[in-house]
Amino acid sequence: MSSAIKILPHYTYEEYRLWEGSWELIEGIPYAMSPSPVPLHQNVAGNVFSLLKDGLKNSSCNCKPYLPIDYLIADDTILQPDVLVVCKPISKKFLDFPPALVVEILSPSTAMKDRNNKFHIYQAQKIPYYLIIDADKQEIEIYKLNSEGNYIPEKTDPALPYTFIFDGDCSAELTLSNIWE
Numbered sequence: 001m002s003s004a005i006k007i008l009p010h011y012t013y014e015e016y017r018l019w020e021g022s023w024e025l026i027e028g029i030p031y032a033m034s035p036s037p038v039p040l041h042q043n044v045a046g047n048v049f050s051l052l053k054d055g056l057k058n059s060s061c062n063c064k065p066y067l068p069i070d071y072l073i074a075d076d077t078i079l080q081p082d083v084l085v086v087c088k089p090i091s092k093k094f095l096d097f098p099p100a101l102v103v104e105i106l107s108p109s110t111a112m113k114d115r116n117n118k119f120h121i122y123q124a125q126k127i128p129y130y131l132i133i134d135a136d137k138q139e140i141e142i143y144k145l146n147s148e149g150n151y152i153p154e155k156t157d158p159a160l161p162y163t164f165i166f167d168g169d170c171s172a173e174l175t176l177s178n179i180w181e
Helices: 041-058 111-115 116-122 176-180
Strands: 023-026 028-034 062-068 072-076 077-079 082-088 101-105 129-132 139-145 151-152 162-166 172-175
Touching: 028 139, 041 062, 041 082, 041 101, 041 129, 077 101, 077 116, 101 116, 101 151, 116 129, 116 151, 129 162, 139 176
Parallel strands: 101 129
Antiparallel strands: 023 028, 023 077, 062 082, 072 077, 082 101, 129 139, 139 151, 162 172
């Protein structure tokens, strides 16, 4: 009895950029970003973006929040975080260096990927902060990169201000529980 060998496709950025719709590519394997996020997801993403924008407005740095943009990690890995903070100018049609913060808002179709694949990718990229938000449960997890390059969960009360420090002299103080409003 023989078993069939399964050959998985392996795509790159050149192919990815020609696709219609919204996709992510992890180690050459495509992941459809559909169906579109539900209204609760979009509302929370907008609120996180607004909090970050307001928090960074009072800071004297160049950091800016963005809604999903292509983050090209490798030729075969392109992610689209729900919200991210970037502290250097983006000169291309995509981000090709690690942001200062990424936010993923869980949905049933992405939770496993956000908690596992993306967690390890973001950690390997040495992104200082990774926020995982469960909008249905109204839970926020903050992971901060430690000196050994590992994410450590930050124990914090979302009702109290939390200060994110970017690039040493840039900071944003946010009361994360405000994203549920």
